Amino acid sequence: MTRVLAVRSVFPPHRYPQSEIAAALARFLPPGSDTALLHRVHASVRVGARHLALPLERYGPSNDFGTTNALFVGAALELGGRALELALADAGLAGAELDLVMSTTVTGLATPSLEARLVGRAGLRPDVRRVPLFGLGCAAGAAGVGHLHEHLTGRPGHAALLLSTELCSLTLQAADASMAALVGGALFGDGAGALVAVGDDHPLYGSGTGPTVVAARSRLYPGTEHLLGWDIGHWGFRLVLDREVPELVRLHVAEEVETFLAGHDLKPSDVHAWICHPGGPRILDVLADALSLPESAFAASRNSLATVGNLSSASVLHILATFQESGPPPPGSVGLMLAFGPGFASELVLLRW
Structure with missing residues (x-):
């Protein structure tokens, strides 16, 4: 078994209400664009405010890929370094x-x-073992916890750390008026998360109130790879986000969740803590409906979306951190970490407190 000792989220200092971000982005659109549509999209995603890597006035269509990526490296090192150090301190590890x-x-x-x-x-x-991941998108936070679990199952005396650093605002294509770009500009925020875990032979395994990792599962859905991801070119990262994604969640992810839980003699109604990636309000609504869950089941995900936006792979770490900070669930409670990303793919992690 794997024990989560600590999980921390950190954010850039620049925080703006959604209405202010929408007003700024509207000014960047090409002449003749439907700015009313942009404002409707920003209002519909149920995001109240977000943190940005840069002050809002520094964003715009003139930023080239090289300049933006250099800004990413500097800001990601600062933010990720803080998350790593805070999580280690909480875990009591050097x-x-x-x-x-x-x-x-x-x-x-x-x-x-x-x-x-x-x-x-x-x-x-x-001589620390290093595993950098790129391309798993929003699913990478849950996938990373699963990979840590596999490592620690084979090396139960080890300690491991997962670091997720996502500066989504730096991928912004400010002059792109496509629906995918409008949705991305409305949903995504910036932040970093770090999780520390140990195997069951580690001296700190019995400490803390974090959950244990019981099992994990990864799943690709063939023929869907064109529906979600990046279109990468000299302009940088351009979001690919098909309107079919919520229905993919209904058709595939809900069944995957039920099958995964059934393998552990559990049903969705047995899950106390849903640590679900907040891909957007429609995805959360669809998933709750498909699993016959009350809207309150995803309250932590909806709150994360409202307060910091979609943090890509860092979202599930932020949601798990909020569960821990508000007082962990009662002993014996079941949790399910759930995320989806390019592939189209889902990642599931079964937790128990």
């Missing part, structure tokens, strides 16, 4: 005690990767 560090992002490119650049700053050992 950086040198980590045996594995896994990092994920889908909003910028860095070689050497982010976790490699943080080794010296965070006091990690030069």
Whole structure:
């Protein structure tokens, strides 16, 4: 078994209400664009405010990919470094005690990767195992927890850390008036999360109030790879987001959840803590309906969406952190971490407190 010792979220200092972001983005649209549509989209996604990597006035259509990516590396190192250090402090571990560090992002490119650049700053050992992930998108937070669990099952004396750093605002195509770009500009926020876990032979396994990881599952749905992801070119990252995605969640992800839980003699109604990626309000509504769950089941996800926006892979870490901060569920409670991303793919992690 794997024990989560600590999970932390951190955010850039620049925070804006949704209405202010919408007004700024409306000014960047090409002449003749439907600015009323932009404002309707921003109002419909149920995001109240978001954190941005840069001050709002620094965004615009003139930023080229190289400049924006350099800004990503600098801001991601600062934000990710803080998340890593805070999670280690909460877990009661020094950086040198980590045996594995896994990092994920889908909003910028860095070689050497982010976790490699943080080794010296965070006091990690030069021989720490490093696994940088790119391309899993919003699913990577849950996928990373599953990969940590697999590592710690095979090496139960180890300690491992997952770092998710997503600066979604730096992928913004400000002059793009497509529906996908309008939705992306309305939904996504910036933030980082870090999770520390240990195997069941580690001295700290019995400490803390974090959940244990029981099992994890990854699933690709063939023929859907064109529906979600990035179109990458000299302009940077352009969002690909098909309107079919919520129905994919209804048709495939709900069944996947039920099958996964049934393999552990559980039903959706047995899950106390839903740690579901808030891909958007419609996706949460569809999933709740398909699983016959009350709207309150995804209250933590809806609150995360409202207060910080969709953080891509960092969202599930933020939601898990809020569960822990508000007082963990009673002993024996079941949790399900659930996320989906490009592929189209789903990632499931079964937790128990």
